[in-house]
Amino acid sequence: MTRPRLHSYFRSSTSYRLRIALNLKGVETDYIAHHLRTGAQRFESYLKLNPQGLVPSLELPDESVVLIQSLPIIEYLEETIPEPPLLPADPIGRARVRALAQMIACEIHPVNNLRVLNELRQSFGADDDAVADWFRHWVVETFGPLEALLFGSPDTGTFCHGDNPGLADICLVAQVANNQRFQVDMSPYPTIRRIYDACMERHEFQQAAPANQPDAE
């Protein structure tokens, strides 16, 4: 193995985050697809690499190390490949960017990912409408404050923090893409939309999009 192996699923929004970060840092990887809907990521061979059986993970070439969890992997990239930076230089700015990222990564995505939606169906008999309502509820709950924080801050520029894309933009783009599958009304969030559009003009974001992955359906 000469370059890192990216364990990914095209539609996984946490994999999408990591793909964007790898592109921004200019890291080439070998793409290993894991099909979440058929549970392929739970195969024994993958569980040996990642006991959680989740994607993404990043297998490093030299050190037989497997990194897991999208945001810690991105922080690792940031620490080992400083340019271009995905976090600002000052601690308060870094705390702001990490908080914007974490609002999406902790308040929206975990409650709305595939295995939680499946559990709603199984435990509570939720149908498609109920699942979609649940999904939109948690997006709205956090996108309101997120829009307020972005709109109201002089730190917001072309992107979430200044005029270069970073960690918060990565999470924002992956979430907005996910929203499209549940017809979330984006009209209350003009700043989020503007930032999403600015990101999607860049090839690092485009190439990371679900539709452009080898396992896209």
Add this chain to the structure above:
Amino acid sequence: MTRPRLHSYFRSSTSYRLRIALNLKGVETDYIAHHLRTGAQRFESYLKLNPQGLVPSLELPDESVVLIQSLPIIEYLEETIPEPPLLPADPIGRARVRALAQMIACEIHPVNNLRVLNELRQSFGADDDAVADWFRHWVVETFGPLEALLFGSPDTGTFCHGDNPGLADICLVAQVANNQRFQVDMSPYPTIRRIYDACMERHEFQQAAPANQPDAE
């Protein structure tokens, strides 16, 4: 204001995380209680500080800055008060500790926090038993791999990573404390239990516990 204001709720496990980190770093704060069950954290005055209306947040004394989201605030403390470190020095070790922390912060806590459990009751008529089953399901789903990662790694010491407590221990303790409210069977997780016990021998963890807060009931 001469020292930071900690906006907290005694029973909030994300507030618990931040209280431990502040104690480990030796930061004294003024404690401002927000009662989550009565929705006090949604008062207008607090929403001006934190549009999400969640706890914890940390109001800094000098710069009229309000930091939000527990893990980004702890990373801020780590960057501005390096000793004692809550993350190891090497990037792979840092990625490991952050991943262990994030497994709890992203896979367990968000799905099991108060507002999600309330939503299960409201949207799906979940009763106490169904809510407890849901809670335990997500703990078991992640504590299994977490135990495997901790048990199987030479990096694990007295604490999650080596012999000093850090970011992963902080998240672990707050989650284990939360589990006690839902009678989670901890017998399958001897390493997690051992680390929890080691943490709770330290005054920084004891003093941060829910029962020792000014707003404890």
